[in-house]
Amino acid sequence: MEKILEMENICKSFNGVKVLQNVSFDLRPGEVHALIGENGAGKSTLMKILMGVYQADSGQIKICGEPVKIHNPAQALSLGISMVHQELSPVPEMSVAENIFIGREEGRFGFVNHSKQEQITSEILGTFNLNISAKRKMGSLSVSEMQMVEITKSICCNAKFIIMDEPTSAITEAEVHKLFEVIRCLCEQNIGIIYISHKMDELYEIADRVTVLRDGCYVGTRPIPELSQQELIRMMVGREITEVYPESNNKSGDVILSVRKLSRDHEFHDISFDLHKGERLGIAGLMGAGRSELVMTLFGDRKPKSGEIYVRGRKVRINSPAQAIRLKMALVTEDRKRYGLNLLAGTGTNIVTVVERKLGRLGFFSTRKANALSDEMIRRLNVKVKSRSQIVSSLSGGNQQKVVLAKWLAEDI
Numbered sequence: 109m110e111k112i113l114e115m116e117n118i119c120k121s122f123n124g125v126k127v128l129q130n131v132s133f134d135l136r137p138g139e140v141h142a143l144i145g146e147n148g149a150g151k152s153t154l155m156k157i158l159m160g161v162y163q164a165d166s167g168q169i170k171i172c173g174e175p176v177k178i179h180n181p182a183q184a185l186s187l188g189i190s191m192v193h194q195e196l197s198p199v200p201e202m203s204v205a206e207n208i209f210i211g212r213e214e215g216r217f218g219f220v221n222h223s224k225q226e227q228i229t230s231e232i233l234g235t236f237n238l239n240i241s242a243k244r245k246m247g248s249l250s251v252s253e254m255q256m257v258e259i260t261k262s263i264c265c266n267a268k269f270i271i272m273d274e275p276t277s278a279i280t281e282a283e284v285h286k287l288f289e290v291i292r293c294l295c296e297q298n299i300g301i302i303y304i305s306h307k308m309d310e311l312y313e314i315a316d317r318v319t320v321l322r323d324g325c326y327v328g329t330r331p332i333p334e335l336s337q338q339e340l341i342r343m344m345v346g347r348e349i350t351e352v353y354p355e356s357n358n359k360s361g362d363v364i365l366s367v368r369k370l371s372r373d374h375e376f377h378d379i380s381f382d383l384h385k386g387e388r389l390g391i392a393g394l395m396g397a398g399r400s401e402l403v404m405t406l407f408g409d410r411k412p413k414s415g416e417i418y419v420r421g422r423k424v425r426i427n428s429p430a431q432a433i434r435l436k437m438a439l440v441t442e443d444r445k446r447y448g449l450n451l452l453a454g455t456g457t458n459i460v461t462v463v464e465r466k467l468g469r470l471g472f473f474s475t476r477k478a479n480a481l482s483d484e485m486i487r488r489l490n491v492k493v494k495s496r497s498q499i500v501s502s503l504s505g506g507n508q509q510k511v512v513l514a515k516w517l518a519e520d521i
Contacts, residue, residue, distance in 0.1 A: 111134045111135060111170075112171065112172055113134060113158075114133075114169070115131070115132060115133040115157075115167065115168075116170070117132060117167040118131045118157060118164050118166075119167055120157060120162060121165055122502045123494045123499075124494045125492055125494045125498070127150055127492070127504055128153055128157075128164075128324050130325070131324070132326055133319055134329075135300040136300060137268075138298045138299070138300065139300050139317065140291060140295060140300075140303050140315045141302055141315065141319065142302075142304070142305065142311045142317070142318040142319070142332070143319050144304070144305065144306070144319070144320055144340075144344060145321035145322055146322070146344055147505065147506030148323075148510070149322055149323065149324065150321045150323075150325075150504065151321055153504060154321070155271055155302070155304070158178065158184065159181050159184045159191055159271070160179055160182075161180075163179070171189075185265055188268030188269065189269065189271070190267035190270045191271040191272075192255060192271065198246040198247075198249075198254055201246075203244060203245060204243070204246060205222070205226045205242040206222075206225070208225070208257060209225045212265075225242075229260065229264075232260050235293070236259075238253075240253055251279055252280070252286065255275055256287075259290060263294075268299065268300065269302060270294065270299060270300075270301055270302070271302045272302065272303050272304065274304060274306070275287060288314050291314060311332060311340075316331065317330065318330060318340065322346055323492075324492075327343050358388070359386055360385065362420075363384055364384065364385050365406075365417075365419055366382050366418035367381050367416075367417055367418075368380050368415055368416040368418070370402070370405065370406075370412050370414070370416070371412060371413050371415055372410065376402050376405075406426065406432070407426070407432045407439040408426035408427055408429050408430075408432040409428075411427070438462075438516035438519070440516065441512075444508055449501075449508060451499075451500060451501040452499065453500060454499060454500065455495075455499075456479060456486075458511050458515060459482040459518055460478045460481055460515075461515055464478075479496060481518055482496045482514075482518075483496060485514035485517065489510045489513060489514050491507050491510045491511060
């Protein structure tokens with residue numbers, strides 16, 4: 109079968125650090141080809157090269173058999189390449205149709221033909237049995253509905269294939285089934301899908317083939333029906349995993365954090381729980397349910413309207429992150445670029461941010477101690493970086509996340 113996409117021996121380095129080494133990937137018409145790997149494996153970098161955000165150092169890309177050079181996302185779109193990002197960025201005050209046609213409006217002589225845009229949008233939404241009005245404001249839609257609109261935008265742009273990055277991370281099981289129905293409809297129209305996900309059950313339900321990356325290298329491509337979940341995990345991590353969910357031997361101790369009837373207007377209401385020493389407590393919910401707002405409040409970034417917080421049995425008022433840190437609290441935020449890192453600073457500087465006060469005497473900061481600490485954390489967490497001075501924004505997403513963790517773990521050294 110002919111291939112609509114071929115990426116051959118793609119290599120990419122940032123500041124001397126190799127993030128992709130001779131990686132190959134291809135896609136056939138009407139196929140769902142999953143791209144998987146651990147954080148930092150190189151998935152995002154490979155897709156950014158395909159979208160024209162980055163330029164490969166070497167290797168070749170072919171679209172429908174023709175070699176191409178993709179210099180920017182606009183060119184990628186013109187070649188029939190579209191991407192539905194994990195972090196959706198709609199214009200909430202504009203309608204569904206206006207969002208779909210933004211930047212390429214239908215009309216003449218500078219006048220937008222809104223009725224034509226709404227008609228085209230309604231026809232495509234109807235094709236997929238999506239009960240979404242073209243006139244609705246984007247801000248009124250659920251996350252899954254916004255994803256469907258993004259897919260509709262891809263079809264309006266005559267996409268040959270669509271990249272879907274973690275498309276089910278914030279939607280319900282029923283919405284996942286709806287998304288899969290839409291994906292199958294797209295495949296019937298010979299549109300190919302590149303599907304990025306960490307959810308194994310989804311891969312076996314929707315994907316035809318899977319390609320695995322590990323540490324920036326191509327591991328292999330296999331048809332999903334021929335691959336057991338155990339084999340797939342072994343390809344991802346490079347070793348045998350005998351227990352996917354090993355039994356925990358942790359023993360819960362005293363209560364170290366208590367929350368009582370914590371509330372914040374329009375975000376969460378009457379939240380109470382206890383966290384014990386040595387315990388892992390999950391806070392679950394869909395996007396918009398208030399999970400992030402709750403933990404940001406606990407960390408002092410936001411003020412609650414009412415409720416009480418106790419740390420090790422003592423009632424506290426946490427008015428700032430600095431106070432939370434003094435109480436031995438840490439926050440690995442879901443949005444590391446906004447809240448977890450100084451993107452303009454070096455990797456080492458980010459690692460020692462929280463413990464700067466400990467790295468000196470009599471008010472004098474010890475650069476020697478800071479460098480030794482950052483080097484030790486880079487080694488322990490295997491951060492792929494040329495040196496501690498490398499700007500953290502130039503690292504892959506997985507390695508940025510390691511730096512966020514290193515910043516907090518450095519407290520214990």
